[in-house]
Amino acid sequence: MNVLFLTLLFPLIGWFILAFSRGRLSETVAAIIGVGSVGLSALTTAWIMWQFNTAPPVGGVYTQTLWQWMSVEGLAPSFTLYLDGLSLTMLGVVTGVGFLIHMFASWYMRGEEGYSRFLSYTNLFIFSMLLLVLGDNLMTLFFGWEGVGLCSYLLIGFYYKHVPNGNAALKAFIVTRIGDVFLMIGLFLLFLNLGTLNIQELMVLAPQKYAAGDTWLWLATLMLLGGAVGKSAQLPLQTWLADAMAGPTPVSALIHAATMVTAGVYLIARTNGLFLLTPEILGLVGIVGGVTLVLAGFAALVQTDIKRILAYSTMSQIGYMFLALGVGAWDAAIFHLMTHAFFKALLFLASGSVIHACHHEQNIFKMGGLWKKLPLAYASFIVGGSALAALPLITVGFYSKDEILWEAFASGNSALLYAGLLGAFMTSIYTFRLIFIAFHGEQKTEAHAGHGIAHNLPLLVLIVLSTFIGAWITPPLAGVLPQSAGHAGGEAKHSLEIVSGCIALAGILLAAMLFLGKRSFVNAVAGSAPGRFLSAWWFAAWGFDWVYDKIFVQPYLFLCRVLARDPIDGAIGIIPRLARGGHGVLSRSETGHLRWYAISIAGGAVLVLAAVLVA
Template sequence: MNLLFLTCLFPLLGWLVLAFSRGRFSENTSAVIGVGSVGLSALVAAWIIWQFNVNPPEGGVFTQVLWQWMSVDGFAPSFTLYLDGLSLTMLGVVTGVGFLIHLFASWYMRGEEGYSRFFAYTNLFIASMLFLVLGDNLLFLYFGWEGVGLCSYLLIGFYFKHVPNGNAALKAFIVTRIGDVFMAIGLFILFMHLGTLNIQELLVLAPQKYVAGDTWLWVATLMLLGGAVGKSAQLPLQTWLADAMAGPTPVSALIHAATMVTAGVYLIARTHGLFLLTPEILELVGIVGAATLVLAGFAALVQTDIKRILAYSTMSQIGYMFLALGVGAWSAAIFHLMTHAFFKALLFLASGSVINACHHEQNIFKMGGLWKKLPLAYASFIVGGAALAALPLVTAGFYSKDEILWEAFASGHQALLYAGLAGAFLTSIYTFRLIFIAFHGEAKTEAHAGHGLAHGLPLVTLLVLSTFVGALITPPLAGVLPESVGHAGGEAKHSLEIASGAIAIAGILLAALLFLGKRNLVGAIASSAPGRFLSAWWFAAWGFDWLYDRLFVKPYLLICRLLGRDPIDRSIGVIPRLARGGHHAMSRTETGNLRWYAASIVGGTVLLLATLMIF
């Protein structure tokens, strides 16, 4: 386990080499460096995971001090890597799924301008995410937190020559920065009261310093939640995620599956001891997750862009994880984080295969009949979609989502349980709506299937992990996170499993009824007055962008215009205007006429003598 630092070092070296190559490397060389660096990181991570399970460290924790960061008046954080069951799980997800996405990207991005620049960004993205999940203190975690924010801006705006892409990147950067400011305030409060940002020390000191419900701790955890909802695209800071689809498809897979949006879930799970002391904030976490998963589900029902549908599904699935955290189902949240990484990476990479095959067409209504032409992509969507819809017994998503629903029921949060069941029903409908429209029916475009190891291997690997095989991987969280209240099962759990499975199947059948064939029924519903209104409202994601534009953007621009005509600014502007006027006036005296210069000298002398005589 002493090799832990290499998991971060390899992607960093890949970033450095590619960043300073200035695009001089060939595509093959860039792919070898970009994919190879993450591949080496994944190999080291696999070795560490094996060692951790075969010969676990004392106390189930391994720390590796890299170097002292700073020492200011008793505050001396270091770059220290902290490995326990939780960070080990995240290490496997980030490097393993990240490597498969990089391998696929080496095929997908061929011929694109900025090929080496793309891998430089993604290597830095992986390194930043590893800092985030392996940091032993909140300042080191925050360093990685800001790193993934920077990389998301660079990757979302990768096609920067198109103005909408740059706007989408800027939107993601600004919205997530709002959450980051909240998080920074939370860190300031914790350090002010506890004198440390070491996570394990915080979890020990907080119960000693604070009583349950303490106001300062309440504010600190609320600020941490603000950071989490920004990074994980939960209400009310969720508006950036759908627009982030402007980036290349492998970027979408990287953001949604292996990095970034899971960071908020990890943050709350890592600092669970603080949230347990503020039960109101913990309950708010569950409410935010439940509201997000339902609202995102309705928004996904009417989208036409294949990637935006998957984006809203990510928002909804992260909502399930927040719901799990809110009811104290810590292990279930991380388990769903892992299985979601498998099937969401599969779906995004498969969508990239479809988009590439259809000549970069992303509107599902302009596809159709692709199941024969793209058999691997179709199989990937069937398996990944079934896992997303939590089809019973055969998919990884069923086991993790069912665990969340059971914990919500066992903890007595009935409203959150019903929200989870409603979200499951919506998920089945919009997922198979996408599949039935894009892959069945009349063919509307020519499609050419992708080939090659870099294309097929990631899809096949993730396809297998999205089945029940992926659910057999159990995160080693015992002793790291508290036991859930609903750990035991019984007849009630089996009944809930049957009910949730029936709901998933019912959603698929309803999607088949509505979207297979001529779709006359759904067309009639959509053309009605209520249908048009709801379709427009949901298509605009419940109008949050419109609302924020009027609440924040337009008032800000108005203030800028008012301050642009500020009289104080205008009065201060007199000084440079006088200086320029004096310069122009004096410049006109440079005539080159000797008589004028002599007269000026005499006149100046007379004026000086007269002044001396008077004063």
């Protein structure tokens, strides 16, 4: 396991070579470097996993100190890598799924301007995410946290010549920075009160210094939650995620499946000891997740862009993970994080195949009848969509989502359980609405299937992982995360599995009834006054952008217009204007005529004498 540092070094070297080549490398060489660096990182991860399982480190933890960064007034952070079951799970997801996405991207981005630049950004993205999950202290984690934020800005705005893409990148950067400020405040509070940012030391010191519900710890964990909701696109900082679809499709897969949006889930799971001491904040985590998953489900139901539908589904699935964290189902949250990476990466890459085949058309209502033309993409959507809808027994999503629902039930929080069940029903409807409209019915556009190993292999591997086979991969979390209350199971759990399975099947059946064929009933409902109102409201994602525009953006622009002619600067500017005016008047008296000067002196003397006499 002493090769752990190589998992970060390989993508960092790949980024360095590609970034400083300045586009002089051929596409083939750039692909070999960009994909190969992540592939080497994935192979190193596989070797570490084998060692971790066959010869576990003492205490189930391995640390590797690279160097001491600084030592200032009691703050002595080092760049130390920390490997346990949780970080090993994240390491496998990031490098494994990240490698498949890189391979697909090497095919998808062929012929695009800035090919090597794109791969350099994705390599830096992988390095930053690995730094985030392997750092043993919150400062190292924060460096990786900021790194993925920077890379998301660069990748979302990759097509920088298009103004909407730049705006989407800027929006993602600003909204996630709000969360980052909250996270920084949380780190400041923790260091101020506990004197360290080492995660394991925090877990030991917090129970010793703080009583449960302590105000300072309550505020610190609230700030950590603020950072998590920003990065993971949860309420109320969720608005950036759908607009992030402006980037190339492999970017969407990278951000929404294996890396950035899972960072908030990882942060809360990693600092679980702090949240257990503040049960009110932990309960808030569950509420945020439950509300987000329902709202995102309704928004996905009326979208027309294939990628935006998947974006809102990501928001909803991350909501399930937050819900699980909120009820103390730590293992279930990380298990769903892993399975979600499989089927969501599959769906996004398959959507990229569809978009590429349909000449970059993304409106599902302009597709139709694609199942014959694009058999692999269709199979990917059937398997990935079934996993997203948690089709019973045969899909990986069923096992992870059902575990979350059971834990919500075992916790006694019926509201979150009902939110989870409603979300499952909505997921089935909007997922198969997408599949039925895009792949069935009348063909509306010509499509040409992708080919080649870089296109086919990632989809085939992810298809396998999105079935029940993927559920055989069990994250090694025993002893790493606290035990939840619902592991006992029994008849109640089986009953809930049957109920959730029936809900998923009912959603698929309803989607078939509504969206296969002529869709006359759906069109009639959508054309009614309530239908138009709800469609517009949900299409705008419940109007959060409009509200934020009125509350924050417009007042800010108004202040900018007012301050464009800054009244304070204008008032202060009176002094130099008076000086310049006086100079202009007095300079005219410098005529060079002796008699004028004599008269001026005499006149000045008279004025002085008059002033003296009056005084």
